[in-house]
Amino acid sequence: MITEETPKHSFLIWLKESATFKLIFIGILVLLLLIPSSLIHELITERSQRQEEVIREVSDSWSAKQVIKGPVLVIPYKKQFKLTDTTTRTTSGNIYVLPESLNIKAGLTTQILHRGIFDVAVYNTHIKVNGGFGHLNFENLGITPDQLLLNQARLEFGVGDLKGLKSDPVIKTTAGEKLSVNPDFDSELLFTNGLQAKLNLSTGLPDQLPFAYDLDLKGSEDLYFLQLGKSTTVEAEGNWANPSFEGSNLPDERKVDSSGFKAGWHLLNYNRQLPQQWIGDGSKHSNKLESNSFGVKLRLPVDQYQKTMRTSKYAVLIILLTFISLFLTEVIRKQAIHVFNYILIGTAMVIYYTLLLSFSEQVGYNAAYLIASISTIALISVFISSLLKNGKAALLFAFILTVFYTFIFVIIQLEDLALMVGSIALFMIIAILMYFSRKINWDKQ
Template sequence: MNRILFFKSAITAFLILLILIPLHLVGNAVQDRKHYREEAVRSVWQSYAGPQTLTGPVLVLPYKEILRVTDSSDPKRPNATVLQAQAGQMLVFPTTLRVKGEITPSERYRGIHKVLVYEMQSRWQGTIALPDPAELPRSAGHFGFEVGQPYITIGISDTRGLMAAPAFELDGKALKLEQGALLKSLSQGLHAEIDLPPAKAVKPGLDGRSAQARRVVPFSLALPLLGAQSLAFTPVGDQNDISLDSAWPHPSFDGDFLPRTRSVSAQGFRSNWSVTSYNTKARGQLAGSGDGTLETVSVTLIDPVNIYLQAERAVKYGAMFVLLTFAGFFMFELVKRLRIHAIQYLLVGLALAVFFLLLLSLSEHISFALAYLAASGACIGLLGFYLSFVLQSWRRGLAFATLLTVLYGALYGLLLSEDNALMLGSLLMFVILAAIMVMTRRIDWYAAGAAWQPLRDKPAAPSGEDDAAAAAAPASA
């Protein structure tokens, strides 16, 4: 390979690296705009309501257990026995829990950013076994119990979403719900105090003593709620049957349990979950200290076209666009013996980078497909016009514009086919590499670039040929 070809290759590689700088800046702009959108979403959530997680109902029976413990603090009475109170609570979960919810989506705007929110009308029904204080677990040294006020608790992750006072009934009696879940594992919610009636049935215990049978009573809850983006339910019952319907056609079922049955169409979705207490650790998580983690069934209302995700994926292919375009220039220079200046390479590379910035800015105001069409059409038209002069032929400029159109079309296909993007991208790169290899199969790379070499650098003719030319000159004159 001669020096000219080596330097030309080195300059082209340097220009490719140089164009990566504006591509990186465009990528940063995408991240900034994505961050601004997330701030807009959080701003709507702060004044409306955020994602909702609903838990319950759970019956809580607080108590204090009086224990006999040995006090060794007094040396005069080393084995003295004293009474000590230890606080605890007994959680009673529903025997059956059935929830039917109807989700009505709507949109809110913060500036140019659209935020998806919803209203939900839900009806909860089920049964729960009322506990007996005699069933409280006893520790070593047990002396007695002091039973507190029992209450029903319902967890709501964002109580600002309550559209009206929920109507809760237990055993046919309406209960007044008050603010506060009063359970460490639930950050927000409602509770209602209850009275435990004495159990009526008596059955023999395993130890021969009589034991009170739990009384199973029905409950119902009407809960109208606002929320945003996602809705989740914690399966706390022995048997949980949850049904959700909505007119939104783009759900994502992304909780810890997939629906048992579901149907999704352009008219919306219908989903049904069936979860038993054997399938979930939610009860143990509720009885714990409350780290905020609960197993749930969940549905998320998603926007099928995330313009920032699409733009981010598009920018990742920017380096490939520049590489292929510069490779095409390089092949034109070799095959057609043209000379393209480094500044012309740089201008074309900048035009390719500006396409991604146009795509980002336009997609915030019009649909992504129209934004892509407008941005690609503008860049292809500009480059086709410019290259018709650079390549010294309008046909060559048109041919390059056609190749760019194919590349932009291939990129759009990659963006739409997220699941098959790797396979399609690999096939595209293979086809392009194969085409370059076929086009350059007859090129003598050792002699390539001789047309770019200045005349003063070319080797001089042999001296014998000079003398013959000098002798022939007078004769011709």
């Protein structure tokens, strides 16, 4: 008895055996797997933000980053204008003078504080500041000596976070005179977190005014300096082996090794973009003053979130290459693999990135990559072995996955050559796929 195949039955057979349908399904599945992949990106971002929150919490308790600001000489003045024979008008303001020379030496002693699974770099530092103000003549500003209120002169300077001050700073000026320093939260001060010291210039304005003071500070992550001197010299050293030099100026010389770092800056006023003297209030050039900052960042040698994010961006590529390799395997071996098994394998490859993220927080990126890769490769290979009932095919597929994950790991480690190496590797992978698929008669599939 001969039975005729119905159109429905023929269509079901086509769905089961058609390579075209399988390729369409693989394409749709890859697109669907973009959804959990994007959720992985959000999870990585959330964990990275949590790390930043912990750093802020520790910084609030210890001390925030420090910025060494100043000093600036401030001399009030009062000027009278004759309007008529019987009336006059009085104006007042401040003269601001930047140092002729500014020399800073900073020595950092660093340590790592732990909060849960996160680390925060903090430091203690002893800073020596010295220099001098020169050419204290203000006739070019239209101010004569009799208009200066010398008994109200002061030095203004500041730090990034007043909480980090470990001792009272004392300023030494001419003839060893010591000036006490007080915080001042006046809105007209040049610097946020400002300090000031009253000067005793009642005997007259000197031609030169030297200064020197020490600061004992603690801070978190960054130590920055402001370029205020007509000539500014900064020397910084510490026992941190992974510094990052940042800001408006990079050091002229630096030495970094396993025991720590040493760096030096020698700056002139040509790139300072500030006048040596000016009249006005504290806000006139305050933004420019604080924008001319440079220094060192104590970079933790832990960048697992950045590397994990970069790795996750290759998820679609790895999944697609794995599916194509699996598809060619079933076509060449003429052993069909159900579409549901593709879904399971794709899901396992997405979960790989959660393994990578969670382990990287505990053991670091490299070890986590090894653990997650071996686990995923072993799981998928054993699964394929049970599907194909062939140990050699499973070993071959394990080798293919190893090549894929090794390729991604190498790309992540590279920076400048990543694009070139990645392009060459992808070209070779496509060439290999073309080679193994060249004899397949797709019309019969």
